[in-house]
Amino acid sequence: MTPFPWRRRPKITHCDAAPDGSVKATPVAERVEVRAKPGGAAAGRDVKGNAFGDNSSVTYIEERHIHNHPLPAEAVSWPVQVGSVPALASAFQSRAELRLRVDAARSHGETVVLTQVLSGGGGVGKTQLAAAYAAEAMHGGADLVVWVPAGEEHTVVTGYAGAASRVRAPGATGEDSVGDARAFLDWLATTHRRWLVVLDDIADLQAVQAWWPASHTGTGWVLATTRLHDARLTGGGRRRVDVDVYTPDEAVAYLRSRLDGDGLVHLLDEHAGALAEALGHLPLALGHAAAYMINLDETCTRYLRLFNDRIHTLDQLLPRTADTEGYGRAISTTLLLALDAADRAHPHGLATPMLRLAALLDPAGHPEDLWTTPAALTHLTTHRHPVNVQEAAPITPEQARTMLRTLHRYALLSVDAGAGSRAVRIHALTARAAQEATSDSALPDLAAAAADALAQVWPEPDRTWPALAIELRSNTDALRHHAGDLLWRPEGHAILFRAGDSLLDAGLSNAAVGYWQRMEADARRLLGADHPDTLTACGSLAISLRDMGRLEEAAALEMRVLADSNRLRGPDHPSTVTARANLAVTYHAAGRLGEAIELQEAVLADCERLLGLDHLDTLLARANLAASYKEADRLGEAIELQEAVLADRERLLGLDHPHTLLARANLAVCYRSAGRLEEAIAIHARVLADREALLGPDHPDTLTAQGNLAASYQAAGRLEEAIAIEVRVLADREALLGPDHPDTLLARANLAVTYQAADCSSMAVDLKERVLADSDRLLGSGHPDTIRARGNLAYSYVKAGRTEEAVELLEQEAAHRGRLQGPDHPSALLARSNLAGTYQLAGRTADAIELHEAVLADRERLLGPDHPDTHSTRVNLAASYQKAGRLEEAIDLLERVIADNQPLQSPGYRPGPPASSPGPAPTE
Template sequence: MWPVLVGQPPALASAFQPRAALRDSVVAARRHGDDVVLAQRGGRAGTQVLTGGGGVGKSQLAAWFARQTIDARSTDLVVWVDATSPDQIITGYARAAVKAGVPGADGTDPGADAAALLEWLHTTERSWLVVLDDVGDPGEVARWWPPQRPGGWTLATTRLQDSTLTGSGRQQINVDVYTPAESVAYLSQRLTEASCAHLLDGQVASLTAAVGQLPLALAHAAAYMINQERDCAAYLADYRSGAQRLADLMPAGADPDAYGRPVAVTLLLALDAADRAEPAGLARPALALAARYDPAGHPDALWATPAVTTYLSTHRDGPPVTGEQARRVLRLLHRYGLLTHTPGDAARAVRVHALTARAMRETTGLDAAVVAHAAADALLQLWRDGDHASIPLATALRANATVLADHAGDLLWHPDAHPLLYRAGWSLLDAGLHTTAETYWAHMTRQAGRLLGAEHPDTVSARASLAASHRQAGRTADAIALEEEVLADRLRLLGTEHPHTLSARANLA
């Protein structure tokens, strides 16, 4: 059964640049210590943490190391985990524990299985690599950091600068934009591989400097140049014109890290071109929808749902958009480098870089409420049997629901709470993630009370689910007290024979 791969590293970008200086520093650190592969320069073994702003290529560099390890078949267990939330880390670890045959991991309790994996990593003679991609809250995930062992190592990426990430055998390596030489090498290789070397001219260095040597912006630029047959000088003129246009769309203070503005300009240029291509008029609303989802990816089956095709149909004249046309829009956006579509990765087939998504949300001009509700409707339609059909699919749906809710703010609470918000919470309970479920339902209860009022049925339902999460977590007394309040409210508001009242009474039996 060995080697074992759990999770899916993102595909390496076309003309991927291995960032020789960064790669060499990581390799040197790995070779320096004896107890893990990645090591701190002082000789203490530890974890490598790649930090940097959006669009600089942290995940790509981590994916390169992971794929090198996989291709060499030199490591028994490789685990790639989206580390934006504890829920996803626990679920990823639990899958790894079951797949690797860790003693005591039976797939029934994700938290227990994840803990069993960490215990196994402490003692196993097997070699392993764990990649924690895009750590979102170092304090929350601290307990899930893998141990320091001679046969294993951990590589993490994050956009944060946080003291929690350093020390304790963790060495921080800052990842910045390309060097000028790397930028020119990337653009030259990308255009040459696409049989477009004739587009390279004397303005190549000026072009790369104009976009700030940012890998993501260069990827947008290269895709546009290839598809539009624009040489460096012509693209540079387009870029400068687009920068003037951006001033009307994005406030000057909207980009605190200075990376978003080059991406926003390259995005607008590529999006204008894609929107003119067939199927015409659909690229912009499609990317606006995709930008609401988890950057780590969402299922491409979502694009065949009635919610998506109906949403796209409202943005152009003519017959309704079909599922096949929606898929063609995905491929169009992929061709222009605005998203990545990898059909073989069912649960995470469509990925939009976080910085591209942010620029899209800030410049789209579309009704945010309409987009948010369409995105929520599509997830809900895809979720019918998601929890039972596939753990990776259920995990991806939960992650996408969480990201969408964060972006939407209060938009999914009007006129009532969108059913997706409840479906996501029930999925946590179904998965046995009781600690995360308690946090989720406590938040939902506060939100519902604030936006809908204490006696709204959705608020009472949120409190009932919070009671269920307390019960699942073993907090029986808290669960009973809250269930008694829920029953009293439902008796008063709905009457003795209402199904919700009967359900509340059964929960107390």
């Protein structure tokens, strides 16, 4: 068997107060997700490359503190531009009359919302006018200009979420694109900075209905473009401005300016007005014509003759009845003339296949590197237009780039290297004309080539290139729209799965759930319920649900995938082993540790049998099991496994390999939990030094090591050193990620725990109250992080003598843990024990006795009569008996404790161990 294509997506380690106020760190996750399509990205499609098959994810649970580091808030350099504003066309016409109407509409706008909607047919110059306003805003003192392709709701949400990150909008976490987008709208509404948001090419009013920005301070402006003429464009502060073609004078002025700019004004002869009229005074058609005339030194008279000859041949290609806007025939004719010329240019015959492929992608732009992928070059080689084509050699990357520039010269594409991942654009009307000139029989090959090229240009992992990932997802969506079910023949194309994985990798769980729900439905409809692609989509949907904390739904889906894979492929098939590991991860996340361990032990046995003892994936399965052992307080077994993993990784990968350093850090965490603090500190210090040397002081993994060292300092009582690190970590996270990011909440909670340990009670309470309020607001009252925050705050309330408030919080914690984890889970038992002890402090002795008795019975049943936690419960119950005057019963319990050689002191209040929660992370 061949190796797993492991993909690492770490989760966050959470710290909570233990009985003595020290820090208890629980590993919540190095997640290694195998969500690969068979064969990965495009070519080959060989499932043998995936030892655990093609279903969902295998999750690898190892500890790390995660720090993501975008630009610090104080380092934001205004002005800021978000999105790629199209460059202005050569000889751009300012269109003074039209601008007067836009400015008039703007001056009549309301203070709350200043929104103008440029409405007109395709190719009339709406986007160019909006681009001119955007450029003027950037040069005229605006602090922020945001350009958002608004064809679909998700592109608006993605654009706003990216803007939220750039401006450090409060409430933006980087985890939920919809939440971040709303945080950005809130920021726009209240900021005093000057801003312009452009929503370009709105295709569906319903899709943007919830996303119109507002400016309560009067410093913002919204400009939208659309082909729609819907009455709903107005109202709510919006005013529509109808945009039409050039006036006759503007059209001739454009031709004169364009030709004169290249020193070819002599081409502008007496038929310039007639040519402009034949082209319907349409800016896009005039641009095609001017580019043709310049490149081939043709006069207006000559071009008009060519145009008239060609348009007579279009009745079959584009019947007049199909040209609903009245522009399609002109555009199609100028397009075909330009394509003929471009196909004759060197390298011959590439213009047509290149433009047809580009027409299936996002008009807002795609990376230029897409054209140098093997898939694109192969397509160009095999589909060269048969016009004077004599070369038979494969097309080279240099030839592809040359043809891109040729198409740019003919105004069929726009190539702007400075636009990054949107370097190559195509006007939507040009794309439509190219699609209409493409036969249905050619579409399957075009769609496959475009999908293969997108897959091959997609970086793995893509988290390091977030802007590129956004554009690739947008291009995949455009391709899905044009290709329809073709990308599911004979099975789902890898690009469909890669785009969904990218949403998960970006932490966009909300969007990922919707995406994978559609994928699962399409796979089931087109391929059947038992097809591997259907199981893959179902497993990825489960991951999305798990990331959102919807653990019951995730577990139900994963159980179904496991049952189906076992039925269809057998228990030893890689997909079945993967499904078993995925289910174990969800059990772990839900606190169902017994079930998680049982499955992980089976996965480890499978790996050892199928892959061998030294296989890296076997070590990975062993590390997963060690993490669950640790969380279940089986520290001896956890340490033994982690020591073995570390030794094997050192032997197989070397001392400085990132996975070796990670194993070393995880072993240190186990040592810390076992009270071997000096060893833990020494190892964490070594990991920190190694990561600083190998990765630099600002690398996320280096910062992770700092956080781990701080936790061990806290556990060892070196509180000043721990606080110094944690204060710095919190400040960094607030600046880098915003106050509501999960990592920021974690840093705040960790610092609060250390403040409590240092008897800085008021500071601890303030921080914990904020953490609970933020967790409740952002995650919901039943989320594991919120439950843990509730217990932590209750602990501080108890220490501060605020017993009644603590009781209320603990009753909620016990109820939530019982529901989420089950009444027999260690965390649920601990929550009930804490509640019983707090009842006693509040003078509710009868309630305390009843609950202590129930906890004691459960611990005797689950842990045995001699377990330390069972003895602690006896001490607590004896104290309550004594308080109630039931001295004989108290004496009986204490005599048993003494007979068992156990200490008599009560362990006091202990917040439960944290439950796992998903979190963002860089890829290791």
